[in-house]
Amino acid sequence: MNGFKFMRRVGKLQDGQTATGESGVEQVSNAASDTKVFHQATGARKVRRSWILASAGLVLLATFLIGAEKKYVGANTVAYYRVMVQGQEIGNLNEEAQLDKLFEEKRQAYQAKYPGAVMVLQTEGISTESEKAYKPEIDSAATLKKLDGLLKAYAVGVQLMVDGKAVGVVKDQETANAVLQGVKNYYTPQTKASKGANLKKTAASSSAIASAKAVDKVESTKIREAVTIVPIKADPNKVLDVAEAIKAFTEGEEEPLLYTVEEGDTISGIAKRFNITQAEVFRNNPGAKELALQIGDELQLKVAQPDVTVVTVEQVTEQVVTEPEVIVRKSDLLPAGKRKVVRAGQTGLKEMQYRLTKENGLVVQEEWLGQTVVKDSLPEVVYSGTKVVGEGTGMFAWPVTGAVTSSSFGERWGRVHKGVDLVSGNRTIMAADAGTVSFAGVQSGYGNVVIINHLNGYETYYGHMSSISVSVGQRLEQGAKVGIMGSTGRSTGTHLHFEIRKNGTAINPMKYLK
Template identity: 50%
Template sequence: MKGFKSKLGMGNTPEQDQSRDPQLEVQSEQQSTDQPETSSPWYTITVDSIRQGKHKMRRRLMIAAGSLVVVGGLIWAGTQYVTANTIPYYVVSVKGQAIGTILHQEELQQLFTTKRAAYQKKYPKATMVLNTNGITTTEERAYKAQVNSANTLKTLDGMLTAYAKSVDVNIDGKVIGVVKDQKVIDAALEQVKKKYTKKAVSAKASTKTSKKAYPKQVTGLESVTLKQKVSTTEIKANPNKLLSSTQLAKVMMTGVESPTTYVVREGDTISSIAADHDITQEEIFANNPKIDEMAMQIGDELMLTVPQPPITVTTFEDYSEQIVTEPAVEIRKSETMREGESKVVAQGSKGLKRIDYRVTKQNGQMLREEWLGQEVTKKSSPKVIIKGTKVVQGEGSGNFMWPVSGASVTSPYGQRWGKTHKGIDLVGSSSVMAADDGVVSYAGTMTGYGNVIIINHNNGYETLYGHLSQIDTSTGAIVEKGQHIGVMGNTGHSTGTHLHFEVHTGGVIQNPLGYLP
C-alpha cells in the first residue's frame, strides 16, 4: 500500500498538487496519524476522477471560446459585406402614387431644369413655370437594390406640365383677356389713346400749312383720360391664350360682343323701332348713317347696337372755325319812296369771323360741342339800302337780333350724326323773340320740330323757331323785332330744353351765325 501511495504521490504534477483541496489534505494527515496506515482505493479513484473532469471542462471551455471567436468573426465579416452592398436610393411619387426609383436627387433636378428650358423655348414670349406640385421623393436603403433611374425619369418627363405666369385684364369687373404682365397692358393702353388722338394731332398740324380759308380745324388737344379703371390678378394660364399688346388694344377698342341687327317689317318707323328697343332715334341714325327713313324698305337691316368697347377714351379738343359774315344792312329811309320799294346804293362786302369750340369726344365720337366765343378777323362793310317810308306792315329790315337774351350756342350749324343740322341750338332766357319784323306764316306742330313758329319777313328771309314749350302768337299775326312770341321747350325730336333757330333766304337754308351780330 505504501508503494501504491508513493506511486500515486510521485505521479502528481506540481499543478495537480496545487489544485488539491487543503481540507482534504488535513484529513488525510490526521487519519495517518490517528490510524494505522492502510490503502484506500475508493478515495484515490474519486480524487483522480475529479481532477480529470476539471481538465475536460477546461478543454471544453477553451474549445467553446474558440468557436465563439470564429463565429463572431464570421458574423462581423458578413455584416461588413452586407453593409458594403447596401445602397441608398429614392422613391419618386406623384400625388402620393409611386412611379419609380432614382439613385440621386440631382437627376430629378436636372430633369426639371431641362424640361423648364424646353417649355421656355417653345413659348419664348411667355414666362413659363414648371408645375412640380405633388412630386415628392422618399429616401430608402436596400441590399443590392435594383434602381432604374432612366425609366423613372422617362415616365416623369411625360407627366410634367407647365403654365405661363400671367395676369388677367379686368375692366369694371369683367375680364377681357390674359397677358404676360403689366407692361403689355400699358403698351395696349398707349395704342388705344393714340388711336383716338392721332387724328386730332394730325389735324392740328395741318392747320399750320393749310391754305384753305375757312375750314373747321383742331387748334389744340387739351387732355386725354380713361373712364374705366383697369385692374389685374396674377393667374396661371395656357401660354397659347396670352394676348399681345396689339391684340389687347383691339379688344379694348372693339369689345367682344356682336352687334344687334333688326330687319324692318311692314309698318315700322324709326320712332317705333326706337321705342320697341328702348333706344333713341339718334342712336339708330348714328349706327346707320346712310339710312333714309322715307326710303326705308321692308327687309332692310338696321344696326341697333354696336359692340361697346370696354375702354372709354375721353378727349377734349379745341376747334376753331372761320365763317363768312354777311355785310350788315344799312337802311336809309326815304319819304319819297313807297313802303316796299327799295334801292341798293352800296353792295357792301363780306367779312370773316373765327368761332371757337371745345369738343368732348368718347372713343372718337363727339359727345358734346361747346361754343366758346367768336372774334371778327375781317370786318364787313354794310350794304346800304334806301327804302320808302310809306307804311307797309310786316316787312323786316334784314338786320336780325338774337332770338334769346343771354344766348349761348350749344350746337352749331353743320353736320351732326351723319346729317345736316339746319340751324343752331340756343340756351339762355326762356323767352323767345322775333328776330326781325315780319308776319307769322305758321304757328303749330311739325314733325321733328315739335311746337314751331315760322316768320316770313317779306324781304326774302324766313326764320324758324322750334322745340317750343308754348306758342304765344298765331298764324297771320304781324310781329315786330324783339317781340315775345313763345317759350323755349323740349318738344319734338329734342334732347333737352333749348331753341332751334333757322334762317332761310330764297328757300335756301343758311348758317344763322352769319346773320347775327
C-alpha cells in the first residue's frame, strides 16, 4: 500500500509537486520502498540487455549458417553440357571437348575403314547447350555411346559422266584425270621406241612375212564422247580406285548388237574381234554357217560395249618379203611351153607404211602411205620356148597406174582379206600379166569381176568393176584393158579389188607387184 503510494508520490514529484511527510518513520519506509523499486528496474534492464544480446547472437549464427550453406551449394553446383540432336536432348557431358574427341575418333575410324576415299563426318544438327545445376546426374559415357551410334559419314568424291550418263565415282579430280588417261592408254599401243625394239633390216625366208605391223608413232588419242566431272557426296563403298574405274570404262555392259558382215569376215574373226566365243555367235544366229557367210549378212551379237570410244591415229610399219623378178628369155632350143630356170632368184625385203584409225583398238580406216626397199631382190632368169599368146610370164605389173592401197592383204585386225584394194585417179584396169580370160561376169561379193588364167599356175582377179571390156576365152597381153574401176557388189566405194592366186591359193600381191 505504502509502496503504491510512494510510487504515485514519486510520480507526483516527478510532476513538479512538493512532498510533505507526516512522520519520520513513514519517510524511512518510503525510502526503503524506493530502493526496492530501483533494484527491480535495474534487473529488468539487465534481462532486456541479455535478451538483446541473445537475439543478436542468434542473428549472427543464422547469418553464418546461411553463408555456409551458400558456400556448400556453390561448391556443389556443377557446369555441364546438354547434347542436342535435331533439337532433342539425348544426354549430357562433363566437358564439351569430349564431343570434339568423339568426332575426331569417329572420323579417323571411317577413314581407316575406307582408305581409298576422303571421309567427312556428318555432324549437322548436333549441338551443345551449357548448363549449371546442384549435383546433376551426368553420364558422359552413356551419352557418347548413344551419340556414337548415331554418327554417320560420307565420302567426298567426283562423279565421272559420259554424255550425261554416270559411269563411276572416284575420290578427287586428280584421280579422275588419271582414270581418263588410263582409259586412253588402255587402247593406245606402245611404239617401237617405247618398247626399245628395232626392226631388223635383213631379208626373211620367202615362205613367211617378216613381222606384224609395229607402231612407229601415235599421232593422236582422244575420247569421242563428252566426259564431265561433277563433285558429289558419295557412298564410300561405291568409290572406285584408278584400276577399278578404268575397268568400268573399258569393259562396259553387255548389250545387243546387230553386226553387218563385211569383206573378209569369218565367224572366228568376228568372235575374236568382240572377245566372245564362236559358240555364242552360233547360238545367237542358228542359221549362220562359216563357209556360207556372205558380205551384207546380219548377225545378232551380245557383246560388252564400253561407255567411251577412244579414237587413235597411228603410223605403223610392216616388213614384207618381196619375190624376185622373173626374167624370161626366149629360146628356140626349148619346146613351146617349156621353161628352164638358168639362174635362181633371191627374195628381197621392203617396209610398208600405213596410217591406221582405230576405235577402241579396232581398225576402222587404213591408209597406205608408201614403201621403202630394205633389200633388193635378185631376179630369176628363165629360158622359155616359143612364146604362146595367153601364157603368163610370172611377172605382174600394177593393174592400175598411180595406184594407192586402201586395204592390204591377209589376216589382220580380225579380218581375212584375199587381195589388196587399189584406188587411182585413172580408173582403167589392165591385165597384170598375159593370160586367158576364164571368167567375166558377176560373182557374189565381187560384183562385176574378171578372172584371168595365166596358164602357169597363177590366176588374177579384178573385182567391183563398173564395166567389163573382155570376154571369156579371150587371150590378153600384159597391160591389155580389162575394164573400168567401179563399186559393184559388196563395196564401200570406187576401187579395184585385186587378187593373185597360185594353184588356187590367194597370195600377197605386194610380193609380186613392181
